[in-house]
Amino acid sequence: xxxxxxxxxxxxxxxxxxxxxxxxxxxxxxxxxxxxxxxxxxxxxxxxxxxxxxxxxxxxxxxxxxxxxxxxxxxxxxxxxxxxxxxxxxxxxxxxxxxxxxxxxxxxxxxxxxxxxxxxxxxxxxxxxxxxxxxxxxxxxxxxxxxxxxxxxxxxxxxxxxxxxxxxxxxxxxxxxxxxxxxxxxxxxxxxxxxxxxxxxxxxxxxxxxxxxxxxxxxxxxxxxxxxxxxxxxxxxxxxxxxxxxxxxxxxxxxxxxxxxxxxxxxxxxxxxxxxxxxxxxxxxxxxxxxxxxxxxxxxxxxxxxxxxxxxxxxxxxxxxxxxxxxxxxxxxxxxxxxxxxxxxxxxxxxxxxxxxxxxxxxxxxxxxxxxxxxxxxxxxxxxxxxxxxxxxxxxxxxxxxxxxxxxxxxxxxxxxxxxxxxxxxxxxxxxxxxxxxxxxxxxxxxxxxxxxxxxxxxxxxxxxxxxxxxxxxxxxxxxxxxxxxxxxxxxxxxxxxxxxxxxxxxxxxxxxxxxxxxxxxxxxxxxxxxxxxxxxxxxxxxxxxxxxxxxxxxxxxxxxxxxxxxxxxxxxxxxxxxxxxxxxxxxxxxxxxxxxxxxxxxxxxxxxxxxxxxxxxxxxxxxxxxxxxxxxxxxxxxxxxxxxxxxxxxx
Amino acid sequence: xxxxxxxxxxxxxxxxxxxxxxxxxxxxxxxxxxxxxxxxxxxxxxxxxxxxxxxxxxxxxxxxxxxxxxxxxxxxxxxxxxxxxxxxxxxxxxxxxxxxxxxxxxxxxxxxxxxxxxxxxxxxxxxxxxxxxxxxxxxxxxxxxxxxxxxxxxxxxxxxxxxxxxxxxxxxxxxxxxxxxxxxxxxxxxxxxxxxxxxxxxxxxxxxxxxxxxxxxxxxxxxxxxxxxxxxxxxxxxxxxxxxxxxxxxxxxxxxxxxxxxxxxxxxxxxxxxxxxxxxxxxxxxxxxx
Numbered sequence: 047x048x049x050x051x052x053x054x055x056x057x058x059x060x061x062x063x064x065x066x067x068x069x070x071x072x073x074x075x076x077x078x079x080x081x082x083x084x085x086x087x088x089x090x091x092x093x094x095x096x097x098x099x100x101x102x103x104x105x106x107x108x109x110x111x112x113x114x115x116x117x118x119x120x121x122x123x124x125x126x127x128x129x130x131x132x133x134x135x136x137x138x139x140x141x142x143x144x145x146x147x148x149x150x151x152x153x154x155x156x157x158x159x160x161x162x163x164x165x166x167x168x169x170x171x172x173x174x175x176x177x178x179x180x181x182x183x184x185x186x187x188x189x190x191x192x193x194x195x196x197x198x199x200x201x202x203x204x205x206x207x208x209x210x211x212x213x214x215x216x217x218x219x220x221x222x223x224x225x226x227x228x229x230x231x232x233x234x235x236x237x238x239x240x241x242x243x244x245x246x247x248x249x250x251x252x253x254x255x256x257x258x259x260x261x262x263x264x265x266x267x268x269x270x271x272x273x274x275x276x277x278x279x280x281x282x283x284x285x286x287x288x289x290x291x292x293x294x295x296x297x298x299x300x301x302x303x304x305x306x307x308x309x310x311x312x313x314x315x316x317x318x319x320x321x322x323x324x325x326x327x328x329x330x331x332x333x334x335x336x337x338x339x340x341x342x343x344x345x346x347x348x349x350x351x352x353x354x355x356x357x358x359x360x361x362x363x364x365x366x367x368x369x370x371x372x373x374x375x376x377x378x379x380x381x382x383x384x385x386x387x388x389x390x391x392x393x394x395x396x397x398x399x400x401x402x403x404x405x406x407x408x409x410x411x412x413x414x415x416x417x418x419x420x421x422x423x424x425x426x427x428x429x430x431x432x433x434x435x436x437x438x439x440x441x442x443x444x445x446x447x448x449x450x451x452x453x454x455x456x457x458x459x460x461x462x463x464x465x466x467x468x469x470x471x472x473x474x475x476x477x478x479x480x481x482x483x484x485x486x487x488x489x490x491x492x493x494x495x496x497x498x499x500x501x502x503x504x505x506x507x508x509x510x511x512x513x514x515x516x517x518x519x520x521x522x523x524x525x526x527x528x529x530x531x532x533x534x535x536x537x538x539x540x541x542x543x544x545x546x547x548x549x550x551x552x553x554x555x556x557x558x559x560x561x562x563x564x565x566x567x568x569x570x571x572x573x574x575x576x577x578x579x580x581x582x583x584x585x586x587x588x589x590x591x592x593x594x595x596x597x598x599x600x601x602x603x604x605x606x607x608x609x610x611x612x613x614x615x616x617x618x619x620x621x622x623x624x625x626x627x628x629x630x631x632x633x634x635x636x637x638x639x640x641x642x643x644x645x646x647x648x649x650x651x652x653x654x655x656x657x658x659x660x661x662x663x664x665x666x667x668x669x670x671x672x673x674x675x676x677x678x679x680x681x682x683x684x685x686x687x688x689x690x691x692x693x694x695x696x697x698x
Numbered sequence: 699x700x701x702x703x704x705x706x707x708x709x710x711x712x713x714x715x716x717x718x719x720x721x722x723x724x725x726x727x728x729x730x731x732x733x734x735x736x737x738x739x740x741x742x743x744x745x746x747x748x749x750x751x752x753x754x755x756x757x758x759x760x761x762x763x764x765x766x767x768x769x770x771x772x773x774x775x776x777x778x779x780x781x782x783x784x785x786x787x788x789x790x791x792x793x794x795x796x797x798x799x800x801x802x803x804x805x806x807x808x809x810x811x812x813x814x815x816x817x818x819x820x821x822x823x824x825x826x827x828x829x830x831x832x833x834x835x836x837x838x839x840x841x842x843x844x845x846x847x848x849x850x851x852x853x854x855x856x857x858x859x860x861x862x863x864x865x866x867x868x869x870x871x872x873x874x875x876x877x878x879x880x881x882x883x884x885x886x887x888x889x890x891x892x893x894x895x896x897x898x899x900x901x902x903x904x905x906x907x908x909x910x911x912x913x914x915x916x917x918x919x920x921x922x923x924x925x926x927x928x929x930x931x932x933x934x935x936x937x938x939x940x941x942x943x944x945x946x947x948x949x950x951x952x953x954x955x956x957x958x959x960x961x962x963x964x965x966x967x968x969x970x971x972x973x974x975x976x977x978x979x980x981x982x983x984x985x986x987x988x
Contacts, residue, residue, distance in 0.1 A: 048866075049868065049893065050869075050892075050893035052884070052891070118884075118885050121884070121885075131861070131868030131869075131871070131893065132884035132885075132893070133868055133869055133870055133871040133873075133882070133883050133884045133892065133893065134861075134868060134871045135884070136871065136873055136882065136883075136884040136885055137871035137872050137873045137882070140873045140874050140875070140882075141873075141874070141875050143875075147885070454875070471872060476752050476769065476772060478774075620876060620877065621876060622876070623875070623876040623877070624875060624876065624879075625852065625872070625874070625875050625876045625877065625878070625879030626753050626852075626879075627752075627753050627754070627755050628753070628754050628755050628756075628795050628798055628799055628851070629755055629791070629794070629795060629798065631852070631876060631877055631879070632798035632799065632801070632802050632877065633794075633798055634876070634877075635802075635829075635830050635877045636798065636801070636825050636829065639825065639826070639828065639829060639830070643826070663824065663825070666790070666794060667794060667798070669790060669791075669794075670790060670791045670794035670795060670798075672766070673758070673766055673767045673787060673790075673791045674755045674758045674766070674767050674791040674794075674795060675755070675766070676752070676753075676755075681766060
């Protein structure tokens, strides 16, 4: 490949950021300054460098974390190091919302404006006050800039904000001895980090502010490193410590930083049982348990694993989809923050069963605490022989690498996630071929969501039969629900499948004034506040003409302006569409435009008639999006709005 | 009917197409099958010489048992499949896709677009005068070609042709996201500062005229472009010994653009800067467009 890289040079800071990740450049072919005689005789880099394309996203993070934005010189240098065409790398960098290709202040504050935060009491006043203190969105002031953000996954503590300061903690910014994890993590265990990225070694500082006040947001914008500690993840679990919990049993009970406490509370029993059963035995148990994917698609996990395991093509991969970005969903964050070792153990089991030796944990970029805790968990597990060449002395090799997303809801779609991991734009691939056949790096891959994986521990601990006895015939096992909105005790609830919506909302303390409940997040659908007897199972919700999706239960009382929420949902899909296929790229824009027209017309004379036209238009566009889009994003972008019109009588 | 392959024999796949039992060689797409059966399925992003990208979705068909519609251009025919190309559902999506495209993009130079819009009864105007459009002025930064992204439907064909599928120049890529996604060079630099080698192979594959010869763009602006008056002559390029075929498009005794036959086994429609643009010496006169 004869690539043209141009003349832009990186600054020393940018070069160091990239070299810290990739090591010093081995030759002038990869961008070293001095050309040796050898370089004139042999072309080095080339194929080797090209095969590290998957380090493009970590490389962009490295620069963005340290400098705050990605300059032409930095991108050029990164391209040279990895033999990636600059136009492609530019296409990748501009895909993610957390990166900037223009100079901007080191501190960026993401203020969540998504459904749960928009429905929080005083949301408008809060935003106005943020604007008064930090200036208009997108306009730098005093070394910081704030911007509205899609759901930050902190819905139980709405409203929420996340402040990120680049360059904090790196040697040149903080003097020698910097480079420590910004949040004060002290990874136990002494095994050296693998070559490549060490995500916990932050060169940036973060502050999660939730529940947020404008003062706290302002303070986090001035000095994110001094922000007070986030409340413990256990506070997101109102049932914490109650007997009978399976998925949440350790949250608030065992210290999420301690492997010993994890083991003392039942940790690594499931992996031992897996080794006793052998891979075929694990596959049988998981299949017999009736476990289906908890990410929203409800695909049988056993079938997925079996199909991956049986592929002759090698190697196999395990991917944990922790890119939880569905508005209203925060269960995976709470699981990862409250019980990180459980995810490491269950990924190891998934690897063992499917014949994989490498697992990738794709974590959304907006979860700094989960990143820190998972990094710590992996380091400790590695040090204690629970990951590595010889897991538990059973002769099975498995390791996990964490990869950070950079702000793109679409990367939760499994094939888009693969593309993102591989260093391409996070655009979904068309299926078939399915991931079990051609997934990550074109190899057989089992991709599972966090909650699904954590369920596997229960399957192995209880045995398939006992697990399948929980819940209903078709929806087996325990299920997590993310309850937010107008309830007294928002948070994650664990209930066996089959409980009704009313059971759950009573637990969470819903108000009498309940007007609507959004099930399944922005991609899900609304039900009326009086439809509380809907059973929370996949088949029950389907029968009721709605969906369980990822387990979102967002309660809205009559104080919440429904048309505004619908507009926000439309805006979300327009923002998050990757732009690859026409129905979604243009359809989501037309949907938002029609909703704006309807909102403007409300109360005007002749509004009803015009609105009827627009609703008909919405239906037609929605049907084409559902039928003809490449992936689930476009296919579900009209669900919530449709259900609000049909079930709630919005705009009637 | 049965398509006859010229390659070594392949297993035949039997499936049902619009109620007719159909046999196609293993690996054929539904679109291949439709074309050999004489069915006209609209396609925009599909390219004869490129891997199907299935981004435009105007070729969607109904496959029995599938939750969503399938793009005919990339979905392989499978044994026992039942495919319907002309259902109300498929036609609805095609109509809407045409409406959406035509409401956001200038399809005036897209061959057959107006014919399909009529056939499917698409009414792009119904999204209102305020409907967002691509809204891009043409990029004219060199004397050879013009990028008019107002006409771009983001089919990725030029990206694929410039990248690993043909030219390996990687000068352009998709940048941005969603409705703001655009074909772009790195940092949106002018083409002259990019890795472009001016082979023009992106123009060859562009289905909408978003990429065009400067000569064609100027003549269209001046209103002098008239395909009726043009002749096409296929000849051999005289620059080197490879033997690429050139098709010279001549209007009023002037070469106005050069293409290459897609079915040529040597070039598959690809040329280099000399074959594509180095024709000024033929007339001995002024460079085109100068």
